[in-house]
Amino acid sequence: MTTLGTASAAPGEMDTGRLEVGETRDGSPVELPVAVVNGARDGETLYLQAASDGDELNGVGVIQRVVPRLDPADLAGTILIVGIVNYHAFQVAEHRNPIDDTKMNRAYPGDANGTSSERIAAATFEAATRADLVLDLHQGSTSRMIDEVRVRCGPRHRLHRECLELAKTFGCGYVLDQKGPDGQLARAGPDEGIPTVDPELGGCVGWDESSIQRGVEGVFNVLRGYGFLDGSVDRQRQTRATGFDQYGSPAGGLVRFQQELGDEVRAGDTLFEVTDTFGSLKARITADSDGIFWRSRRLPQVATGEYVCSVGIDIDSY
Incomplete structure (x- = not known):
């Protein structure tokens, strides 16, 4: 049995639930939407999350389209999903968590006894560190941007090659290979020995269907390329900027x-x-x-x- 928050799935099952990460100002629980897809066969674990920046919605669109296509009977391994990370910012369509004016993707690995953002980061990081691979879905906020994948661990990191391979498998066509700021999940994950990348799926107000579709294709490329699903991936050459x-x-x-x-x-x-x-x-x-x-x-x-x-x-x- 694999659990994430209140979601619990035996091999060959899928379940959705909520992950409690604190309370609102009226004392109501803050609960993130989560899912567990537990494959019928043994395999690795993928952690997938979206909307750690509250106005970056293309990743939510990807999860909305990927999950209904997943059949645990066809899956080897497990997928852990947090559909919306930055709960407070998502509710008001803002980039930063308005409770503590923090950019969530600068708060990892978090602090279970810290600020609102640090507590959310700690809870989601605990889930991420149960995985063998991590995809942290983003977009270029509300500006206009190409679809790309960011490798943020830095070229001297011991997992740099593995993160580059994960970015290539995702296959947006463009890669930014540049060490990121402290506090990014794509920095913290590799420090724990987990290849982690940050797909930046375009940039828009609301969401953009072409970028969402690119993200859906990227997730399934990873699922096939790393043996979660049957099939192969033609890893195309990527254009890289540093x-x-x-x-x-x-x-x-x-x-x-x-x-x-x-x-x-x-x-x-x-x-x-x-x-x-x-x-x-x-x-x-x-x-x-x-x-x-x-x-x-x-x-x-x-x-x-x-x-x-x-x-x-x-x-x-x-």
Whole structure:
């Protein structure tokens, strides 16, 4: 019997339930939606979670579409799922937990006696450390971004190669291979010996069906590639960046992009222009380095110094 919160499943069974992680301001329990899919055959364990940032909903869309397609009779091993991690932020469609103004994906491995975010991180990290592989589903918040997978352990980490292989198996086509900030699950997981990656499924307000479908395909690639399900995966070469050039606006006005997401850019290519309300050019911004047009703001209006876009740099394939 495998349990996660109140979900409990014997081999060949599936169950859903709730994982209590604290109380709200009126004393009601805070309970995260969880699922256990226990395969009929022995195998490894995959941990899958979404919405540790409360406005990043594409991962929730992935889980919503993946779980109904899972048949425990066909599965080897176990899948542990937390469908919504950042409970408080999800309720109000905000990025950070409004109870303690914390970005959840900076709170791992958490503290069972700490703040709201630290307690949630501790409970979900306990589940994650029961697994052999971890997928932490994200998106580029509400900005526009390509579909990618982030390897955050850093190139010198002992599990770097295993995390890269997991990213390649997921197969978004693009990988950011850059050591992440402290407190990320994709940093904390490898420190516990568990290959962990952070699929960033586009970026949108609400959710985007094409990115969700890419995530669904990625999860099933992992399930097949690591023997949870029968079948093979054609591991395609991935385009990898190991850093970003980020660009702000040198003037206030309206942004007019000259590149599309995923475009290859060369140093000196125009990335965007800024005009005034009447269309007169105020600034033209060019790329500092060769790379991939990776991420951009959604709204056209900018103030001086405000973030506009990012270019993935130091590009190769693997």
